[in-house]
Amino acid sequence: MNLKQLSLTLGLSQTTVSRALNGYPEVSEETRRRVIDAAKRHGYRPNPSARRLATGKAGMIGYVMPTGAAVDIDPHFVEFLSGLGDYARGHELDLVLSPADAADEETTYRRVVANKQVDALYISAPRSVDKRIALVHQLGIPFIVHGRSEGLDFDYPFIDIDNEGAFHDATRLLLQLGHRRVGLINGDETQTFAIFRERGVSRALSASGLTLDPRDIRSVVMTEENGYRAARSLLEAADAPTAIVCSSLHMSLGVVRAVRDLNLSIPGDVSLISHDDVFPWLKPENFPVPLSTTRSSIRAAGARVAERLAARISGLEDGARGEVWPVDLVVRGSIAGARP
Amino acid sequence: MNLKQLSLTLGLSQTTVSRALNGYPEVSEETRRRVIDAAKRHGYRPNPSARRLATGKAGMIGYVMPTGAAVDIDPHFVEFLSGLGDYARGHELDLVLSPADAADEETTYRRVVANKQVDALYISAPRSVDKRIALVHQLGIPFIVHGRSEGLDFDYPFIDIDNEGAFHDATRLLLQLGHRRVGLINGDETQTFAIFRERGVSRALSASGLTLDPRDIRSVVMTEENGYRAARSLLEAADAPTAIVCSSLHMSLGVVRAVRDLNLSIPGDVSLISHDDVFPWLKPENFPVPLSTTRSSIRAAGARVAERLAARISGLEDGARGEVWPVDLVVRGSIAGARP
DNA sequence: ACGGCAACTCAAAGCGCTTTGGCTAATTTC
DNA sequence: GAAATTAGCCAAAGCGCTTTGAGTTGCCGT
Numbered sequence: 001m002n003l004k005q006l007s008l009t010l011g012l013s014q015t016t017v018s019r020a021l022n023g024y025p026e027v028s029e030e031t032r033r034r035v036i037d038a039a040k041r042h043g044y045r046p047n048p049s050a051r052r053l054a055t056g057k058a059g060m061i062g063y064v065m066p067t068g069a070a071v072d073i074d075p076h077f078v079e080f081l082s083g084l085g086d087y088a089r090g091h092e093l094d095l096v097l098s099p100a101d102a103a104d105e106e107t108t109y110r111r112v113v114a115n116k117q118v119d120a121l122y123i124s125a126p127r128s129v130d131k132r133i134a135l136v137h138q139l140g141i142p143f144i145v146h147g148r149s150e151g152l153d154f155d156y157p158f159i160d161i162d163n164e165g166a167f168h169d170a171t172r173l174l175l176q177l178g179h180r181r182v183g184l185i186n187g188d189e190t191q192t193f194a195i196f197r198e199r200g201v202s203r204a205l206s207a208s209g210l211t212l213d214p215r216d217i218r219s220v221v222m223t224e225e226n227g228y229r230a231a232r233s234l235l236e237a238a239d240a241p242t243a244i245v246c247s248s249l250h251m252s253l254g255v256v257r258a259v260r261d262l263n264l265s266i267p268g269d270v271s272l273i274s275h276d277d278v279f280p281w282l283k284p285e286n287f288p289v290p291l292s293t294t295r296s297s298i299r300a301a302g303a304r305v306a307e308r309l310a311a312r313i314s315g316l317e318d319g320a321r322g323e324v325w326p327v328d329l330v331v332r333g334s335i336a337g338a339r340p
Numbered sequence: 341m342n343l344k345q346l347s348l349t350l351g352l353s354q355t356t357v358s359r360a361l362n363g364y365p366e367v368s369e370e371t372r373r374r375v376i377d378a379a380k381r382h383g384y385r386p387n388p389s390a391r392r393l394a395t396g397k398a399g400m401i402g403y404v405m406p407t408g409a410a411v412d413i414d415p416h417f418v419e420f421l422s423g424l425g426d427y428a429r430g431h432e433l434d435l436v437l438s439p440a441d442a443a444d445e446e447t448t449y450r451r452v453v454a455n456k457q458v459d460a461l462y463i464s465a466p467r468s469v470d471k472r473i474a475l476v477h478q479l480g481i482p483f484i485v486h487g488r489s490e491g492l493d494f495d496y497p498f499i500d501i502d503n504e505g506a507f508h509d510a511t512r513l514l515l516q517l518g519h520r521r522v523g524l525i526n527g528d529e530t531q532t533f534a535i536f537r538e539r540g541v542s543r544a545l546s547a548s549g550l551t552l553d554p555r556d557i558r559s560v561v562m563t564e565e566n567g568y569r570a571a572r573s574l575l576e577a578a579d580a581p582t583a584i585v586c587s588s589l590h591m592s593l594g595v596v597r598a599v600r601d602l603n604l605s606i607p608g609d610v611s612l613i614s615h616d617d618v619f620p621w622l623k624p625e626n627f628p629v630p631l632s633t634t635r636s637s638i639r640a641a642g643a644r645v646a647e648r649l650a651a652r653i654s655g656l657e658d659g660a661r662g663e664v665w666p667v668d669l670v671v672r673g674s675i676a677g678a679r680p
Numbered sequence: 681a682c683g684g685c686a687a688c689t690c691a692a693a694g695c696g697c698t699t700t701g702g703c704t705a706a707t708t709t710c
Numbered sequence: 711g712a713a714a715t716t717a718g719c720c721a722a723a724g725c726g727c728t729t730t731g732a733g734t735t736g737c738c739g740t
Contacts, residue, residue: 050696067425085407085439099425390726
């Protein structure tokens with residue numbers, strides 16, 4: 001059943017039927033009712049391809065997904081996706097994942113935009129002076145960044161969590177507990193979230209007259225194995241930190257293992273605070289020693305990104321508003337006062 | 341630059357240009373060369389919306405993604421996606437994720453197919469007599485199932501790993517080591533992969549004149565926490581199993597924690613073999629005691645699904661061929677002979 | 681020299697929708 | 711009561727591609 005047939009059965013023109021269905025004012029309420037009713041009865045649904053061709057609107061949001069043999073998609077992504085899906089489902093919004101060569105995402109961005117495959121894009125895991133943001137900004141397609149970039153000479157819409165605040169507060173708490181040396185096991189240092197977190201730790205230390213020694217920082221891809229290695233190398237140093245803040249739960253698994261391998265204990269020898277993105281499959285409260293965390297649901301962020309993307313598409317939102325969400329600091333058994 | 345403009349600059353009709361570009365035979369090689377050359381020079385790319393409207397082909401593959409507040413996307417999904425993306429990237433194939441109410445996926449499937457949003461679908465995590473497979477089969481869109489269903493009265497194309505064989509072999513090895521009682525910590529029992537795995541364990545036990553006691557089985561959503569609970573309840577029983585086979589690495593984390601909490605040891609008191617889907621962020625060799633595993637890369641499966649989907653779209657593949665991949669059995673330190 | 685046959689090329693008709701620019705009849709305005 | 715609005719509807723022109731059906735050529739055999 002297409003528009004032509006429907007309008008034929010109604011004895012109306014395609015124009016009128018189309019307008020009635022799309023809520024245009026120049027059609028009488030009675031006619032509109034008839035049309036909507038008939039459409040429902042016949043199960044009419046406009047063909048999206050045709051609509052796209054006519055309007056240029058795709059009814060989909062896009063994500064350019066870096067891939068490659070050496071590229072791993074972060075498991076955080078599924079949780080983000082859950083949130084995005086939660087919102088999108090209620091709005092018949094689909095998500096298009098366009099796989100891109102991680103070394104050349106620009107081509108894919110250009111293709112996606114030129115083809116008008118999607119009405120809006122979201123960008124994740126931004127770096128400093130992120131080229132994708134500049135590109136997408138210039139291409140003029142609606143977008144939202146999940147995270148923040150720095151050093152761009154224009155504003156852009158984003159949602160991010162207060163990474164600096166979170167790690168500042170975590171570090172401050174450790175200092176209040178008497179720790180003087182805090183190690184940071186961070187994610188990939190080119191990512192802004194990692195930069196902000198480091199800044200937070202650094203600021204807290206400075207406030208206590210201390211400094212964050214580069215030797216106490218590890219920036220690595222966030223896997224269990226890397227967490228282990230980082231923790232070992234930190235803790236085996238001559239004057240090792242007595243406390244560690246760690247950027248992910250997966251890495252914290254490795255930290256816990258390293259502490260154990262070194263015959264140390266948490267929190268007796270080492271206090272540990274981890275960031276927790278809230279995964280269903282791995283919870284900080286179920287660690288051998290329940291983990292203190294800075295907590296923020298990445299799933300909620302996904303839903304919010306979808307919501308704002310939808311708003312931008314329909315013109316309800318514009319401008320470059322940035323949202324920064326506060327982060328919970330949840331205290332559990334993995335921290336204790338520093339040994340005198 | 342569209343077809344019309346391009347054909348104008350070439351002094352040819354749109355027909356000829358279109359045919360030349362799409363490799364039709366009724367155009368002279370010289371003309372074809374000229375056309376292709378001009379297209380490249382002008383950066384001409386056919387508008388996919390228009391092409392879709394004309395051909396009905398979307399150039400995308402689809403996945404109906406169950407969502408909802410109570411629904412968690414499995415982290416396995418990102419690895420599968422990595423594989424899918426790896427293949428799709430080289431073929432300019434995009435993936436459309438259509439979020440669906442987990443309680444009513446049918447509506448979404450129908451919409452996606454009726455709208456011709458995608459050329460093919462893939463279905464994951466099938467159950468027995470899976471309705472989605474029956475539906476998609478009936479709707480007549482190309483598809484591939486990742487996994488297998490049972491009890492359907494028609495054949496369908498799939499790719500799956502040999503879950504039964506894997507768990508059979510793992511169990512047999514444990515029996516050869518002298519274990520008489522093997523516990524199974526499985527995934528959701530409605531999923532066919534879990535059914536097959538149970539069958540594998542059961543068959544191996546039977547071959548040794550033993551039976552798989554229902555008390556030794558746990559079927560749960562595969563999280564660390566559930567793994568912990570399952571292991572505790574298994575090991576706290578009066579005559580507890582001396583060996584456990586476990587369906588996921590995340591659950592195995594919980595198993596390891598439970599064993600430790602009970603003051604037992606691996607492999608001294610309990611031997612453990614886990615299935616490993618090969619995640620970058622968590623590796624069995626890095627467990628406190630390196631884990632023996634049944635191993636199969638879910639990422640490779642993703643790439644293969646994409647490849648076969650592409651083949652089906654272009655008509656290179658048809659029929660209902662099923663592929664069953666063998667699974668490696670990798671022995672590491674987590675298993676030992678049973679105590680006499 | 682003419683019909684037949686390849687080998688090429690083209691104009692035009694879709695695909696199913698939105699949107700522009702009327703048109704008619706009913707209502708309002710002066 | 712004539713002129714000006716306005717409400718409601720419509721025919722037709724796109725959107726940019728593919729594909730059908732119909733020519734043109736040029737060359738061959740007879």
